[in-house]
């Protein structure tokens with residue numbers, strides 16, 4: 367993190383609205399994409415993003431090392447998203463239904479995206495989470511381990527299984543092998 | 544030469560550059576001769592690229608900073624009403640302390656002071672400010688003025704915080 371970012375966090379801790387606004391702007395894509403990858407729908411991802419920032423700013427006083435802010439924020443976003451997935455799963459039996467219904471086929475790029483989204487939706491939330499942290503954001507294994515609070519060996523094997531599962535579903539969707 | 548079953552679990556970490564040199568050499572030697580595993584590596588790499596480019600199309604709503612600020616604004620207002628209460632209690636304490644200090648300044652008892660004070664007011668009311676107790680009226684009047692000014696200053700500041708909050712939202 368750069369000095370300017372650390373300064374923003376210090377100001378945000380004192381409730382400076384401009385600092386808070388800038389931090390949200392800087393990290394909203396990161397948080398939203400994480401939430402979307404796990405939750406697989408825009409409305410829930412928006413709620414999770416908002417909730418993650420609110421929780422982060424309210425508990426900013428408990429963050430000991432300002433340099434770890436991005437990892438810490440990612441951890442909050444992942445936790446909130448996974449909690450929401452669980453809550454949804456308790457309410458509805460098939461949370462992926464709306465994705466299947468809401469997207470129409472079309473051009474190659476669009477249909478590839480739909481295939482990806484469907485395949486990702488078939489993974490377990492834990493597998494989706496590692497895929498999102500690695501493939502969406504390019505986090506290193508040690509960073510993923512820190513965000514998820516699991517050993518690096520677990521990151522490695524979970525990522526392997528997640529990718530193989532995704533590959534299997536994608537081959538199924540597209541009919542290749 | 545290692546088998547596919549041995550190499551396959553390492554392909555994901557191989558893609559990420561997270562293998563130790565020995566394992567990496569082992570995987571690379573295998574990929575040289577195994578078209579099946581090479582295809583798998585290519586496919587996994589393509590999946591990663593597809594995921595990354597899809598992720599780049601996902602954008603949070605533009606009003607997210609405002610949403611967060613609004614939601615936090617509620618808790619900020621709570622903090623400010625608490626601040627307002629602190630200001631009032633502090634002013635009250637200062638006022639009481641000042642009055643007590645003024646009252647206990649002369650060595651006389653509280654009752655006597657209060658009696659003199661009441662007497663002074665009564666005499667003043669009867670247009671006798673030049674009497675022997677007139678200086679008490681002046682001192683207490685000045686004291687009241689100080690407390691009033693302090694209260695008004697703090698109140699104005701507190702109201703200003705609340706107003707800037709509203710504009711900010």
Ligand SMILES: [Zn+2]
Nearest residue numbers: 547577579580
């Ligand atoms: Zn092979």
